[in-house]
Amino acid sequence: MAITDKIYVKNHRQLSSQLDTNIPKGAFKGATLDILFNGGDSLDKLDETTRERVLDFAKDFMDCGCDNAPYCGHPERKFIGYLLELRAQGLNPGAIVDVMGDDYMVYAYEGDILSFLDDGVRTLEAMEELARVDGNEEMRQRAKQTKDELSG
Structure with a gap:
C-alpha cells in the first residue's frame, strides 16, 4: 500500500458538514480529489483557515496541467516528494506528521x-x-x- 493511501484529512467530518457533502477520510481518494480539484464555490463554505489550507494543498499537489488531472499520479508523487523534503530537513516521523497537519490539514x-x-x-x-x-x-x-x- 502506498504512503499516500495512508494520508488522511484532518477533521474530515467537520469538512463534510461545512461542505454539505460526504468526503472520504483519505486525502488522495477520488471523491476527495474531485472536491479539491473542482471545488469552486463549495470551498467558499469553509472557514477561512480551512479554505486556505485546502487551497494550498490543491495548488501544491494538484497543479500539473495533465488531461487526467488529478488522477494522473502527479499529486501522489508530489506529496511523496514533500515528505522526503521534510525528512531531508532533518525532521523525524513525528515532526513530519505535525508539519503536514499544520501545512495542509492532513495527517498520517x-x-x-x-x-x-x-x-x-x-x-x-x-x-x-x-x-x-x-x-x-x-x-x-x-x-x-x-x-x-x-x-x-
Whole structure:
C-alpha cells in the first residue's frame, strides 16, 4: 500500500458538514480529489483557515496541467516528494506528521511515515548494491548519499 493511501484529512467530518457533502477520510481518494480539484464555490463554505489550507494543498499537489488531472499520479508523487523534503530537513516521523497537519490539514500515523522512510532506505540499499555489482561507481555513490540523507 502506498504512503499516500495512508494520508488522511484532518477533521474530515467537520469538512463534510461545512461542505454539505460526504468526503472520504483519505486525502488522495477520488471523491476527495474531485472536491479539491473542482471545488469552486463549495470551498467558499469553509472557514477561512480551512479554505486556505485546502487551497494550498490543491495548488501544491494538484497543479500539473495533465488531461487526467488529478488522477494522473502527479499529486501522489508530489506529496511523496514533500515528505522526503521534510525528512531531508532533518525532521523525524513525528515532526513530519505535525508539519503536514499544520501545512495542509492532513495527517498520517507516525508508524506509517516511519515505515515509508524505512522502505525508502531499504530500496536505496538495494540500488547501492546493484550499482556496485554492475560497476557503476557514480550510481553507487548517489544511492549511498541519498540513503545517508534519508537515514538521518
